Amino acid sequence: MSSTTTAAAHDDHHHGPEKGLLRWIKTTNHKDIGTLYLWFSFVMLLVGGALAMGIRAELLQPGLQLFEPQFFNQLTTMHGLIMVFGAIMPAFVGLANWLIPMMVGAPDMALPRMNNWSFWILPFAGAILISTFFMEGGAPAFGWTFYAPLSTTFAPDSTDFFIFAVHLLGFSSIMGSINIIATVLNMKAPEMRLMDMPLFVWTWLITSFLLIGAMPVLAGAVTMMLTDRNFGTAFFDATGGGDPVMFQHIFWFFGHPEVYIMILPAFGIISHIIPTFARKPLFGYSSMVYATASIAFLSYIVWAHHMFLTGMPVAGELYFMYATMLIAVPTGVKVFNWVATMWKGSMTFETPMLWALSFVFLFTIGGFSGLMLGIAPADIQYHDTYFVVAHFHYVLVTGALWGIIAAVFYWLPKWTGKMYNETLGKVHFWWSLISVNVLFFPQHFLGLAGMPRRIPDYALQFADFNYISSIGAFSFGLSFLLFTYIVVDCIRNGKPADARPWPSAKGLEWTLSSPAAYHSFGEPPTRAEILAESQHS
Amino acid sequence: MKLLLTLAGAITALLSSKSVLAEYGLNMTQGITDISKDIYGLHMMVFWVCVAIGVVVFGAMFYSIIAHRKSKGAKAAHFHESTTVEFLWTGVPILILIAMAIPASKTLIDIEVLDKADMTVKVTGMQWKWQYDYPEEGISFVSNLSQSSRDVVDGTPEEREAVDNDDTYLLSVDKRLVVPVDTTIRFLITSSDVIHNWWVPAFAVKQDANPGFINDAWAKPSEIGTYRGQCAELCGKDHGFMPIVVDVVSKADYAEWVESMQAEKVAEAASATMVWTEDDLVAKGETIYNANCSGCHQKDGSGMPGVFPAMIGSSVTNGPAADHLNIVINGKGGMPAFKMLSDSELASVITYERRSFGNNGSVVQPSDVTSAR
Numbered sequence: 001m002s003s004t005t006t007a008a009a010h011d012d013h014h015h016g017p018e019k020g021l022l023r024w025i026k027t028t029n030h031k032d033i034g035t036l037y038l039w040f041s042f043v044m045l046l047v048g049g050a051l052a053m054g055i056r057a058e059l060l061q062p063g064l065q066l067f068e069p070q071f072f073n074q075l076t077t078m079h080g081l082i083m084v085f086g087a088i089m090p091a092f093v094g095l096a097n098w099l100i101p102m103m104v105g106a107p108d109m110a111l112p113r114m115n116n117w118s119f120w121i122l123p124f125a126g127a128i129l130i131s132t133f134f135m136e137g138g139a140p141a142f143g144w145t146f147y148a149p150l151s152t153t154f155a156p157d158s159t160d161f162f163i164f165a166v167h168l169l170g171f172s173s174i175m176g177s178i179n180i181i182a183t184v185l186n187m188k189a190p191e192m193r194l195m196d197m198p199l200f201v202w203t204w205l206i207t208s209f210l211l212i213g214a215m216p217v218l219a220g221a222v223t224m225m226l227t228d229r230n231f232g233t234a235f236f237d238a239t240g241g242g243d244p245v246m247f248q249h250i251f252w253f254f255g256h257p258e259v260y261i262m263i264l265p266a267f268g269i270i271s272h273i274i275p276t277f278a279r280k281p282l283f284g285y286s287s288m289v290y291a292t293a294s295i296a297f298l299s300y301i302v303w304a305h306h307m308f309l310t311g312m313p314v315a316g317e318l319y320f321m322y323a324t325m326l327i328a329v330p331t332g333v334k335v336f337n338w339v340a341t342m343w344k345g346s347m348t349f350e351t352p353m354l355w356a357l358s359f360v361f362l363f364t365i366g367g368f369s370g371l372m373l374g375i376a377p378a379d380i381q382y383h384d385t386y387f388v389v390a391h392f393h394y395v396l397v398t399g400a401l402w403g404i405i406a407a408v409f410y411w412l413p414k415w416t417g418k419m420y421n422e423t424l425g426k427v428h429f430w431w432s433l434i435s436v437n438v439l440f441f442p443q444h445f446l447g448l449a450g451m452p453r454r455i456p457d458y459a460l461q462f463a464d465f466n467y468i469s470s471i472g473a474f475s476f477g478l479s480f481l482l483f484t485y486i487v488v489d490c491i492r493n494g495k496p497a498d499a500r501p502w503p504s505a506k507g508l509e510w511t512l513s514s515p516a517a518y519h520s521f522g523e524p525p526t527r528a529e530i531l532a533e534s535q536h537s
Numbered sequence: 538m539k540l541l542l543t544l545a546g547a548i549t550a551l552l553s554s555k556s557v558l559a560e561y562g563l564n565m566t567q568g569i570t571d572i573s574k575d576i577y578g579l580h581m582m583v584f585w586v587c588v589a590i591g592v593v594v595f596g597a598m599f600y601s602i603i604a605h606r607k608s609k610g611a612k613a614a615h616f617h618e619s620t621t622v623e624f625l626w627t628g629v630p631i632l633i634l635i636a637m638a639i640p641a642s643k644t645l646i647d648i649e650v651l652d653k654a655d656m657t658v659k660v661t662g663m664q665w666k667w668q669y670d671y672p673e674e675g676i677s678f679v680s681n682l683s684q685s686s687r688d689v690v691d692g693t694p695e696e697r698e699a700v701d702n703d704d705t706y707l708l709s710v711d712k713r714l715v716v717p718v719d720t721t722i723r724f725l726i727t728s729s730d731v732i733h734n735w736w737v738p739a740f741a742v743k744q745d746a747n748p749g750f751i752n753d754a755w756a757k758p759s760e761i762g763t764y765r766g767q768c769a770e771l772c773g774k775d776h777g778f779m780p781i782v783v784d785v786v787s788k789a790d791y792a793e794w795v796e797s798m799q800a801e802k803v804a805e806a807a808s809a810t811m812v813w814t815e816d817d818l819v820a821k822g823e824t825i826y827n828a829n830c831s832g833c834h835q836k837d838g839s840g841m842p843g844v845f846p847a848m849i850g851s852s853v854t855n856g857p858a859a860d861h862l863n864i865v866i867n868g869k870g871g872m873p874a875f876k877m878l879s880d881s882e883l884a885s886v887i888t889y890e891r892r893s894f895g896n897n898g899s900v901v902q903p904s905d906v907t908s909a910r
Contacts, residue, residue, distance in 0.1 A: 061694070064691055069774045070844070073771070073776070149731050153871060280613045329630050361595060365591075375641045378576055378583065381580065384743075384769040449563065460698065
């Protein structure tokens with residue numbers, strides 16, 4: 001490590017970025033790669049969002065107006081895949097790239113060339129995935145969960161491209177998480193102890209272990225699909241001695257940790273923003289760390305709560321119900337700690353704080369519906385209805401995505417050296433908040449009233465709530481145009497930002513200039529600096 | 538602004554509609570079995586627990602947001618740790634969860650443990666219809682989305698409302714499942730192609746239909762009436778178009794229905810030994826084709842390139858009848874087996890496929906099907 005820092009400090013040729021397009025292709029700089037990840041995930045968010053607009057447009061009214069059912073299934077499948085693998089996950093990796101080295105006082109990521117590679121796999125994987133829309137037989141149409149045998153014997157030819165894309169995305173994620181673990185454990189300032197690390201670093205460290213455990217299982221699942229489809233195996237085909245339910249076990253052994261992969265870093269982000277704007281240290285720093293680790297551990301042993309209706313024995317159902325309910329405990333601890341951080345603070349409500357507060361409120365609503373879904377007997381009536389759709393959009397949109405947007409507003413001054421327009425930021429927040437609830441809240445009612453998910457047309461009694469939901473969707477979709485404008489306007493015309501634009505913010509990143517220099521922390525911070533900026537002082 | 542106005546309009550329209558609560562469900566059905574009522578009770582209990590927790594947590598949060606704000610001159614305190622509080626808010630939720638887990642476990646065991654059923658119905662999901670078999674009564678039939686709904690999927694809103702006045706748009710079928718009231722019915726649920734899920738909310742029965750495996754579920758419906766459900770597992774293109782309709786009837790009506798179904802079966806067997814005219818075969822075949830085949834191969838026989846082969850000019854529909862019979866009876870790859878159709882039904886639909894869409898295949902008689910089986 002010392003040789004890295006010496007080289008960065010003394011070699012005159014490596015002080016600034018290269019000029020032109022090659023800078024972005026060849027870069028090994030964590031800030032450049034973070035930027036690439038964030039822009040890529042934003043483009044994917046817009047693509048996935050456009051597909052969602054298509055879904056809601058078809059569901060605006062009963063009857064089939066715009067799309068054939070097969071194409072509708074392609075839309076829901078690709079919307080899910082693009083949002084999970086293209087938008088949310090890369091956005092968090094982008095934030096990790098930008099922030100973790102600055103937060104732990106490291107000059108860069110531990111494995112910069114691998115960092116470049118793990119990003120540059122993504123555009124190709126994304127392009128392969130999206131290109132399936134233009135193939136004969138269309139894109140994958142079996143849902144983002146791709147249950148066999150619908151995804152094997154009964155799937156379009158483009159499924160093999162989907163399998164390849166998933167493999168590539170998996171490689172990228174595994175390399176990204178190895179890099180983060182190596183950076184956090186080997187590159188953090190020598191004077192920084194584990195329990196000095198900011199929560200975002202902690203949550204990402206734990207998330208990386210989830211990724212390393214879960215992604216190879218996904219790779220295994222799609223490889224078995226590949227051989228079932230092309231090489232005559234029968235892993236998931238009962239006529240050859242296989243079992244389609246085994247697919248679901250393997251998928252959800254990946255899939256359940258995956259949902260925590262998408263939310264834990266957001267927990268970290270919120271744990272930075274609330275103390276800053278409450279002007280009070282984070283309440284229960286160490287219990288936050290332990291709660292995150294507990295959630296991660298539990299996430300590996302609850303997978304079959306997605307499978308209560310597959311015909312599991314009653315003992316299995318009871319176990320998975322109890323284990324699932326248990327997750328409410330550490331998750332509750334986090335929410336209580338955030339509220340205790342606000343308590344007796346001195347709060348102001350700048351845009352990042354608005355996103356963080358609404359995250360706490362709306363994520364908790366998603367948590368409540370999650371608890372309801374965990375009750376196995378009640379899940380009989382909830383399973384595969386719009387109640388589930390409402391639930392996971394509350395935790396993924398107003399949870400994960402909310403955390404990402406909060407992070408963008410919070411650290412944008414550090415990245416760009418400029419302030420965004422606060423008035424527009426607030427307008428955008430309230431617009432998003434209202435429309436996202438108009439979009440997703442009625443879906444609870446639809447699900448309870450009996451509307452299954454993944455259907456292109458519905459009985460007339462579901463018409464009104466679908467109409468409202470679609471209107472909310474169009475409004476929420478449009479709000480991203482304003483978001484784009486705010487970010488671009490900040491980069492181009494923003495007023496210069498202070499090194500510490502939020503005066504009560506703590507963290508080593510705020511000791512750097514705004515924008516942070518291309519190479520930072522050539523010298524590691526001292527113990528005194530670390531303690532002054534730690535979250536539990 | 539325009540969007541907000543539209544939205545406000547939509548909400549006003551919704552709230553001012555008289556029948557809003559009666560017609561538009563906001564909550565889970567209570568259903569007509571003891572189990573479905575228990576599940577509803579659990580659902581409401583957990584819901585109110587969540588509401589109570591929400592009131593406390595969000596109450597504290599919003600109190601803090603209002604009272605502890607800088608603009609009101611609030612000065613930040615500096616406490617940031619309390620082991621007592623952490624223990625408290627770890628322990629209390631655990632107690633609440635245990636209190637919820639006890640009734641939930643009891644209901645779950647009630648659902649899963651069935652000593653003795655009065656009758657059995659086998660439910661087989663297939664793309665995109667349900668087959669019902671009554672093994673003891675020797676009854677077997679396939680239940681498709683009704684033609685009245687199918688016809689207006691691309692139609693006008695008025696046409697769909699007309700279907701709703703008559704039956705229920707997308708929730709009506711050509712042949713309903715009929716079961717007697719106050720009887721414990723065991724459902725054996727399986728699939729012949731992909732995974733489906735047989736869901737009747739009023740029975741609180743929702744069970745995956747896995748190809749190659751048989752799941753079971755049971756219900757004891759306590760009220761006579763018509764109950765509707767849908768497939769609840771994505772099963773391909775027409776997943777949204779394979780509803781379930783169950784008539785729960787009195788025991789006497791059920792006995793009568795069983796008799797009539799058995800008589801129909803005898804008549805059907807007799808018709809299979811006759812020689813049919815081509816016109817009769819084609820006329821009967823068109824109905825069967827539209828209900829069973831048009832979902833994939835399309836009403837005009839054009840299929841879907843890369844997924845579902847076309848009927849028009851195909852080497853199967855114009856080639857030897859034996860190959861055509863083999864594919865329809867036994868299936869091939871993604872094409873399901875249709876051996877549950879009767880000989881005369883198979884002969885009609887195969888003849889329809891061979892003589893329509895400009896095809897020039899030979900006529901197939903029920904006796905050909907009998908020997909091909």
